[in-house]
Amino acid sequence: MGGAGDHGALAVALGAHGFRTRGWVVPAKDAAPRLSDGRAAAAIALIGHAGGEIWPYFSAWRATQEGIADPLDSWSKAVIGPIAAEAGGEAVFPSDRPWHPFQQWAMAAEGLKPSPLGMLIHPDYGLWHGYRGAILFGSSVAGRLAETGTAGRGQVRNHPCDDCADKPCLTACPVGTYTLQGFAVADCRAHLATAAGRQGCMQAGCLARDACPVGRSYRYGEAQIRFHMSAFA
Ligand code: B12
Ligand code: SF4
Ligand code: SF4
Structure with missing residues (x-):
């Protein structure tokens, strides 16, 4: 080099x-x-x-x-x-x-x-x-x-968030862990441990992240998404 x-x-x-x-x-x-x-x-x-x-x-x-x-x-x-x-x-x-x-x-x-x-x-x-x-x-x-x-x-x-009026990322989480006040990490982890969480976010990824319309062509593949979810949970 x-x-x-x-x-x-x-x-x-x-x-x-x-x-x-x-x-x-x-x-x-x-x-x-x-x-x-x-x-x-x-x-x-x-x-x-x-x-x-x-x-x-x-x-x-x-x-x-x-x-x-x-x-x-x-x-x-x-x-x-x-x-x-x-x-x-x-x-x-x-x-x-x-x-x-x-x-x-x-x-x-x-x-x-x-x-x-x-x-x-x-x-x-x-x-x-x-x-x-x-x-x-x-x-x-x-x-x-x-x-x-x-x-x-x-x-x-x-x-991008300045031009995003609807902010779908803030309403997509099934247990409402993201608000403008921050991320309720314990609520997220508790949901991931349920049957619904294991079949939902743990397989398909964080629904809040996935709700964002920006950069869709860079979305991770399924295996990478599941890897990151299991590392987080
Ligand atoms: C501790 C940590 C966490 C903790 C706490 C986060 C928090 N509240 O700060 C937990 C475990 C909750 C977490 C979760 C995630 N994290 Co995290 N995390 C970290 C880590 C190791 C340290 C953060 C820190 O305190 N730094 C020290 C301070 C001094 O640095 P800082 O730059 O000033 O810190 C900023 C962050 O704390 C940030 N912040 C504040 N609140 C939150 C909340 C969230 C969810 C995040 C992501 C950041 C964040 O604001 C600070 C000011 O700029 C960083 C890596 C790093 N070394 O920074 C990754 C990091 C912030 N995480 C990251 C990611 C991607 C995630 C996840 C999405 C992981 C995943 N598996 O996909 C999740 C979010 C979960 C979800 N459901 O969406 C990325 C963010 C990349 C980006 N695009 O910005 C980082 C940079 C790691 C990386 N290798 O890229 N994380
Ligand atoms: S959906 Fe995406 S662009 Fe809109 S506010 Fe959320 S993170 Fe920002
Ligand atoms: S992983 Fe699921 S429970 Fe956790 S913040 Fe994202 S959508 Fe909500």
Whole structure:
């Protein structure tokens, strides 16, 4: 791979596994995550996916890993960790505690805003996207990002929820767990444990997420939906 933070080489390496760079952030010094040597990271490349693009790669790997715990997190680490090192950075992951503020980074990197469901909505991908890691870089990359004008330029065209008068996402849940006041996670989990929940949301996915008309062509396939539901429940 090219030098630290070579955008093109990084995109190619990630793309070979179905990942994509979801934008760059130059964090304020007092809010920057730390590199392993204690320095504040100067630039962050956010790594994720849109729609089902990681699913064939992940599924092929998983078939070789019988009984592995947290398979999607494990696969993400196995893939993104070495790519980060090769690029001269250090990988961090959304599942690791203390939690890094992935959604705040995503808002800065791509100019996204939260939907009423809490998930960030993308004008193209809708609610069908996620973050699988981030690569922290030292100072040399921040300078190059500033030169190329890449960081923080991911201002999206519009926030889809502003133009959505009916907000069907807020009325589709059979037990009313989503309101403008937030997400009642215990009520959701209680429903998923019932026969109706096992036959409904656990099979077909979250009805609230599925009610959103934005980004339908990025909707996950059935196997991916069931995988995420069982990981959540
Ligand atoms: C803890 C957690 C949860 C908890 C609590 C969520 C909460 N109330 O904050 C639970 C278990 C409920 C949860 C559920 C889900 N989560 Co979650 N979760 C996280 C996690 C690991 C940490 C969040 C956090 O506290 N961060 C620390 C603070 C400092 O970071 P932050 O960026 O400032 O945090 C923001 C979030 O807390 C957000 N927020 C607040 N309320 C809610 C509510 C919901 C439902 C969500 C998704 C976010 C959210 O607002 C904060 C300010 O920006 C993040 C990964 C991460 N590291 O951020 C994923 C994450 C937020 N989750 C995500 C997703 C997709 C989900 C699910 C849809 C999972 C699924 N299996 O499909 C469900 C929603 C369930 C449903 N029925 O719809 C994605 C969101 C992607 C996006 N498009 O925005 C993330 C980023 C993980 C990822 N790998 O991409 N999650
Ligand atoms: S249904 Fe409307 S308000 Fe709800 S997430 Fe989709 S665009 Fe936003
Ligand atoms: S998974 Fe089902 S119960 Fe949970 S919030 Fe979505 S629609 Fe409601």
